[in-house]
Each structure stands twice: as structure tokens, then as C-alpha cells.
Amino acid sequence: MDKLQTLYYEFIPTGEAKMKIDPAKTALLVVDMQNQFISRDGLDAQVAREKGMFDKWESFYDRIDNVAIPNNKKLLDFFRANQLEVTFGRIACHHKDGRDRSPVQRRPGWNNILLPIGDPGAEMVDELKPLEDEIVVNKTTDSVLSGTNYEFLLRNMGIETVVCTGVVTDQCVASTVRSLADAGFEVILVEDACAAATKELHDAEIMIMNQIYCQVMSTDETIQFISEEIEQRSVVQK
Template identity: 50%
Template sequence: MSWKTRHRSFYYEGAPEPDDLDLKPAETALLVIDVQNTYVERPDRSKLAPAEQAAYDKWTPFHERMQGQVIPNTRRLLDLFRSRKIECLFARIACQTADGRDRSLSQKMPGWNNLLLPKNEHASQLVPALSPQGDEITVTKTTDSALTGTNLRLILHNLGIKNVVCAGIFTDQCVSSTVRSLADESFNVVVVEDCCAAGTDALHEQELAIINMIYCHVMNTDELVAMMKLT
């Protein structure tokens, strides 16, 4: 099953297959969303209390996906895009203040989403394997959407970008929010499914079905590379 028929929700079960996308290099950008140190670094499990070990274990599939698929595949795309001089951009969650008083409400909510990531601290930095090179642009946001919380829309417009290829985390949160914002601004959006992850594979798959064919087209790395003739 190809990207043209995968990840279809109830709404699009009988829809015709889309044509191949015309992703001209000069009009296309890769956007890597929130692959930051805080999400991939882990404590020593043996030093955790039993309840903390249980939580640690629940997150193990996510970390395995990040190290085994998301980071390597995203690095592959970065290398290919850079070799063809296609724009590569990055977004990260980081607040301007030490106490996070400038954060949006969604990043002050109790629980896991209560994110305090001051902009200069190690935790808020992009992971080394996916760091910007040269004059590649990074936007800093305190919102889920990389478009809503930054001047990214203006940047993409000034660069002449019409198509945005999205990778990153979390599929059901910042990736989805960014994709929806981009679609609402009439960008053509591709989500690279094996360059993204959610807290669980079930959440990842569910969100792909929700956003596919209305806000974006979902495909994997090999399909994107073949369609853009980047090999």
C-alpha cells in the first residue's frame, strides 16, 4: 500500500488517489520540529524509584523509535535536501525567561505539558545530529504551532516556499498543530511518517489518519525521496 491509500480515515475511504506532488526544490522546505535534548535524553533507570521505573518503561518504545527511525531518517532527509540546496528550517520550544512566564497557556498546563525550557539551557537545544548548519533558520516558539508562535509564515513567504515537508515530534501535538496552521495558510504540506513520533505508536497512527488528505499528505522517507528524485 502506497502513501496514496495509507492512513485514510472514514472521511476519505472512497476518495480518488491523489496525483504525485510537484515539489520543486526552489519552492520546497524541510521543517524539523522540536527534536530537542529534553525529549531524547534519559536518566539511569537503576537509580529510579519503582514508580519512576514504570513510567520510564512506558516511554521506552518512543525512545527506540526516535533512535532507530526518526533521527536517522530525518538526518537522511537533511543530508539530501542540503545536497540539493533545498531550504532546511527548524523549530524548537523555548521560553525567553528563566521562570517561563512568557509561555503560552498550553505549556503551563499541569502534567506532562508543563514545559519549562529556557532558551539557553541544554534541555531546550536541538539534538546534535539534527542541528542547523550554516545560515539555516531556527524559530523559537512557546506555542504548539511553529507558525502561530513565530514569524515562520513570513519567513517561508520571503523564501518563496509553497511546499513544506514536516518531520519531528510529537505527531499528535506540535507536528499536528504546525501542519494545520500551514494548511490554513495554503501551503502544501507533507508529513514524513517515519520521521515523526508520538508518545505511543497508537497516538502516532491515529493522528496521521486525522490529518492525512485534508491538512497534508502522509508518506514515508523512501516515497518522498523517490517522488522528489533525490537519490
């Protein structure tokens, strides 16, 4: 995606920076695709309606329904069909009063998230429900790595590359991508499986992260890329 390069990397063709991956050491990470945040019947949508602001969020929910959820489902189906690792990160605190939350999730405004484990709003939307054997980590931070044992789990499973999706692009997804990159993982950010409050915020964050913290790809590009790697390894093994 050459159009998503900032001035920092304008002189480097995207193709030259393309990563090499081992599908067997690659995991999908779906971030915060939870009822509270992305369902039109969720608490966030209800609050927006009560405050007379839902029209400003309409494009966000349109992208969720028509782009992000279908593409996350497509990726889940692909990873599961190829027996690749599937993981989820979600916002969910242990205490009902939320006293175990990080400061970033107590600040006034949209980020003041009180979502205890067991609350229906904490669950992934029905279309993206984790299977029984898939890892789900609970976080009280923006990054899936910070304050959880997610990195430890990835190391135990020998994972080297993480394919990241979810919401919102400019907050929890971006924080997670940066943490993964700093921890030494290769990261693919699936642009059309993510969403932010506005297209402008989404596009800006994608452009900032591309090449330095991750490789930005579409859903179809990601599936094609991993499929080619699977096929090449299958031929070599024969």
C-alpha cells in the first residue's frame, strides 16, 4: 500500500520492505470487537443516541457492519480452516467498580470504560465469537500486551508474527501494534478489518504506523500472502 506511506518512508518502495513469515508461527489477534463498542444496540451507541450525537457515529457503525465485521469473519474463517492460531484481546476489568483499571480507562469522556468480566457488553459480537479452544485475554489497558500475559502466551506458542484487527484504530489497535513491534514481533495490520471514530482518524493512524511498526495490508492481501507462504512450504516439504 504505497499510498499509505509518510514522508519518513516515501523513498522506500513498500515491496522492498515486505516481510517473510512462517504461517505456523503466525497468530490472528482480534482487538475489542465487543458488544459495548461496536454493536448498534451496545451501550456506546445508546449513550450517543441519548446525547443526540448518533448521527456523528453513523459512519463508524456503517463501517463496522459493512466492512470490519465481514472482514474479521473472513480472516477468522481462513485462520481456522488452516489451523492457525486465533486469539482475542478484550477490555474487561475484574472488579465491579473498576478499581483495577488503568488510568487511561478512567479518564472522563469516551474512554471512561467500566466493563467488568461477565458483563454482556464485554463479549465479542456474535459474528466473531471465540471458539472454545481459542485464547481470550482480558485487559484494563489499551494495549493487549500491557498488563496481560499475552506476550508470554505468544512466546510459549512460538509465535513470531501477529495479524492485528479491531477497534479503535487510533487507540487500542495502535497501542497494541506498537507494543507488539517493540517486543520484537512482526505485525500485519489489516486495514479494512479495523475502524476508528472517523475515516480521517483511521487513515492518519494507518499511515503513521505503516512500515515502522507494521505492514499494512487489506484482508484479501493478507489471506493471499499467508496462502502463498503455506503453499510454498507445502511444496518444499514434498
